[in-house]
Amino acid sequence: MITTLLVQTDRILHNIELLQKHMDGAGVIPDLSANACGLGDVAVGQMLARAGCRLFAVSRLEEAERLLNAIAGIQVLLLTPYSSEAEAVRIVQRDIIATVGSNEAAVLLSGVAGRMGKKARCHVRFDLGNGTSGYLPADAAKAAKALKFLPNLSIDGVYGILTGEEKEKQARMQYETFQKALQALGREKIRYGMTHIASALAGLKFPWARMDAVRMGVSLTGRLPVRDKWGLKKVGRVVTEIVDIRWLPKGSRIPGGKIHRATRAATLPVGYADGLFIEGGRGISKRKRYCEFQGKRLQVLGRPGYTSTMVDVTDVPCNAGDQISFEVRPYAVHSGMRREYV
Known part of the structure; x- marks a missing residue:
């Protein structure tokens, strides 16, 4: 896709x-x-x-x-x-x-x-x-x-x-x-x-x-620079696909640290260049980072890269080609990315 x-x-x-x-x-x-x-x-x-x-x-x-x-x-x-x-x-x-x-x-x-x-x-x-x-x-x-x-x-x-x-x-x-x-x-x-x-x-x-x-x-x-108490709805999700899955042994080094158990890792062809985890003018969020797969929340492994990200799918049956989505701030997404209005 x-x-x-x-x-x-x-x-x-x-x-x-x-x-x-x-x-x-x-x-x-x-x-x-x-x-x-x-x-x-x-x-x-x-x-x-x-x-x-x-x-x-x-x-x-x-x-x-x-x-x-x-x-x-x-x-x-x-x-x-x-x-x-x-x-x-x-x-x-x-x-x-x-x-x-x-x-x-x-x-x-x-x-x-x-x-x-x-x-x-x-x-x-x-x-x-x-x-x-x-x-x-x-x-x-x-x-x-x-x-x-x-x-x-x-x-x-x-x-x-x-x-x-x-x-x-x-x-x-x-x-x-x-x-x-x-x-x-x-x-x-x-x-x-x-x-x-x-x-x-x-x-x-x-x-x-x-x-x-x-x-x-x-x-x-749907975003304000303060906590929203009026009921706006956030707009914007980046949808991509898993391009590769591999097993990483305990202790493997990844961007931002290392993993502490054997982990099944999915690679996605998106990163902070595509607006992932960008928080206004503050750069990349330091909080735990998640994406969504078939209604389940999955944690990002380590730090997202410029154009690629790894996700922990150890406990989730999935395959290359399956779709995963991220909530994003649309103004952080580059103009070259395809927009679809739903």
């Missing part, structure tokens, strides 16, 4: 529906950045569009273009501000909703749109202290004075980033800073449409932060 990442579509739909129920009317914007956190941006976007989603977010211009090429009738918000003329032209041509985070970018985008006889749609981004771009809140008044004189910009929204990992006091301070930035825009009579600062986690933890919408990225995979 071809080693495959299984993507359980019913779990993705469960996760977005669960978040929608908790948001008390605020919208949910699926953030399909980084290939939808490894799930496959086009396939997931098509599925969510069929479920009624119309506004998506991405981080790179080519991601926005890919979604628009594949899915009719959607809008795409580009979360990264682009400040080169060539890219501004592409943004305006495709009616992508741009992010504006500086007066220079705003002037460029408006000028390009004017020359093309169009209005450029955009959201204004403020850096609340945990982002990588955006207007500084202290410059909100200056930004407002500049933005109101750019006739070829249609400001459809304003946003910042609240991850939800902050303590509530810090999150409140960031929220209040954002509110002051909105007030600065309001004093210049700028109509700015929707407002959004919260990730899914921030929206779940801080009801006051939900505003008009929350953005849902890695939580589409």
Whole structure:
């Protein structure tokens, strides 16, 4: 068989529906950045569009273009501000909703749109202290004075980033800073449409932060950076096959140590290069590692290799060619692995 990442579509739909129920009317914007956190941006976007989603977010211009090429009738918000003329032209041509985070970018985008006889749609981004771009809140008044004189910009929204990992006091301070930035825009009579600062986690933890919408990225995979008490379902299993079985005598050395009894070991053609046992930004998990075979949990022998792993099958009848699966974080699985949507 071809080693495959299984993507359980019913779990993705469960996760977005669960978040929608908790948001008390605020919208949910699926953030399909980084290939939808490894799930496959086009396939997931098509599925969510069929479920009624119309506004998506991405981080790179080519991601926005890919979604628009594949899915009719959607809008795409580009979360990264682009400040080169060539890219501004592409943004305006495709009616992508741009992010504006500086007066220079705003002037460029408006000028390009004017020359093309169009209005450029955009959201204004403020850096609340945990982002990588955006207007500084202290410059909100200056930004407002500049933005109101750019006739070829249609400001459809304003946003910042609240991850939800902050303590509530810090999150409140960031929220209040954002509110002051909105007030600065309001004093210049700028109509700015929707407002959004919260990730899914921030929206779940801080009801006051939900505003008009929350953005849902890695939580589409059923994972949060804190213990989940809301009922998300984890998405993603790598399925592979046993390629070889052998007996190892007691005392045999294996990656990460040695074995303490005669062991029947199955070799699998997957490793941490395929996302196995990768824990966020912390690298390979040091906890005991397991996989699943016919509903039974099997322990990994030693440390997984880059492209291969051994499993203890001493007490389990199995043969080369039998399938074994691992729970994985989809964003750790390389893009070259086949995805199957089930």
